[in-house]
Amino acid sequence: MSMNFDLSEEHRIFWDAMASFVDKEIAPLVDExxxxxxxxxxxxxxxxxxxxxxxxxxEEYGGAGADKISECLYMEELNRICAGxxxxxxxxxxxxxxxxxxxxxxxxxxxxxxxAVQGDKIGAFAxxxxxxxxxxASITAKAIREGDEYIINGTKTxxxxxxxxxxxxxxxxxxxxxxxxxxxxxxxxxxxxxxxxTRKLEKAGLRSADTAELAFEDCRVPAAKLLGGEExxxxxxxxxxxxxxxxYGGRCAGMARGVFDITKRYVEDRTQFGRPLIKFQVNQxxxxxxxxxxxxxxxxxxxxxxxxxxxxxxxREASMVxxxxxxxxQDIINQAIQLxxxxxxxxxxxxxxxxxxxxxxxxxxxxxxxxxxIIYRSLDGG
Ligand SMILES: Cc1cc2nc3c(=O)[nH]c(=O)nc-3n(C[C@H](O)[C@H](O)[C@H](O)COP(=O)(O)OP(=O)(O)OC[C@H]3O[C@@H](n4cnc5c(N)ncnc54)[C@H](O)[C@@H]3O)c2cc1C
Numbered sequence: 001m002s003m004n005f006d007l008s009e010e011h012r013i014f015w016d017a018m019a020s021f022v023d024k025e026i027a028p029l030v031d032e033x034x035x036x037x038x039x040x041x042x043x044x045x046x047x048x049x050x051x052x053x054x055x056x057x058x059e060e061y062g063g064a065g066a067d068k069i070s071e072c073l074y075m076e077e078l079n080r081i082c083a084g085x086x087x088x089x090x091x092x093x094x095x096x097x098x099x100x101x102x103x104x105x106x107x108x109x110x111x112x113x114x115x116a117v118q119g120d121k122i123g124a125f126a127x128x129x130x131x132x133x134x135x136x137a138s139i140t141a142k143a144i145r146e147g148d149e150y151i152i153n154g155t156k157t158x159x160x161x162x163x164x165x166x167x168x169x170x171x172x173x174x175x176x177x178x179x180x181x182x183x184x185x186x187x188x189x190x191x192x193x194x195x196x197x198t199r200k201l202e203k204a205g206l207r208s209a210d211t212a213e214l215a216f217e218d219c220r221v222p223a224a225k226l227l228g229g230e231e232x233x234x235x236x237x238x239x240x241x242x243x244x245x246x247x248y249g250g251r252c253a254g255m256a257r258g259v260f261d262i263t264k265r266y267v268e269d270r271t272q273f274g275r276p277l278i279k280f281q282v283n284q285x286x287x288x289x290x291x292x293x294x295x296x297x298x299x300x301x302x303x304x305x306x307x308x309x310x311x312x313x314x315x316r317e318a319s320m321v322x323x324x325x326x327x328x329x330q331d332i333i334n335q336a337i338q339l340x341x342x343x344x345x346x347x348x349x350x351x352x353x354x355x356x357x358x359x360x361x362x363x364x365x366x367x368x369x370x371x372x373x374i375i376y377r378s379l380d381g382g
Pocket of ligand 1: 125132134135157161203364369
């Protein structure tokens, strides 16, 4: 009997290619994107041409036919360099395309998934509302059927890619008498009358990510825009969130690795009390622990991704990945700032960007209480 924990040769080649791509083509964009608070939009097309953008989808839809582990490696490399830029690409490659891939009709895949994979259309996923975040079933957006159309009304907030998207997957109640189960997803074109970007949001971190508030006012969409052609899409929302949480493991590991690299170099260089900080055993122990935690993040993320690809129920594992990796990455980054001392607090050192960006890791894609609840309920007697 044997059990194999190795990445495949293809994974390794893909990972190396992604690492050199982000170092060469994304790292030089970061300072300007952060300063202007603007996502470098041409990146979508560039990544689409290379087949990286939505690498997980099959070749028939223009993807690279890779797997969920590859998507996690892609996320890891992006986040190692810049979590803000990675946010928009993550929302596109997971939340805004996977529901179409998993549940869309062939016509919807042709019209939205194929151009999204190529970087010709940018997607957003609009679930959260001003009064419904963790409690997603409390959304009040409604889609009322009238003949061959639905009329959507509602407000969405904190939407990644909100102001740069070409389409948004919008969650709205088609049957408000059925809590959660009465929610459906619609693909709404950005230029559809009644789709308004009301505000681009200014953030404490992820400044190069696009985040906006949207309003849908008597927004009439053809019935053909109902995802999968069937009402009652909460299962679509749940599956989408599970997939996103696994990719988040790659996001957290990437941020932790980025911080690991720059902090290790810093403590090897910085001298106090006549010796480099790394010569104090307590600091060696910190670096050793971080290496161990990054290894654990990899292991649980890749295991959940493997289960996802096999089509197994991995709701619990996805929550474990999201919970463990987000809290662990935050701890590592917090300790790293301490090792930088006053320099860690100065804007001229990139470590502060990781610190600001990492604060959101335990807010987006489910707050820790939500994941602890999911894990508890998955246990016998839970
Ligand atoms: C940068 C950014 C990008 C985002 N992108 C998107 C996007 O693309 N699409 C989208 O739909 N949404 C997006 N969101 C929204 C995100 O998913 C929500 O912020 C998240 O679900 C939490 O909801 P909330 O902010 O309303 O916080 P709340 O739900 O109000 O939670 C606030 C706090 O209350 C406590 N709490 C909540 N629930 C419980 C509980 N069950 N038990 C105990 N305590 C609890 C926790 O301390 C929690 O941190 C984004 C958010 C941010 C900040």
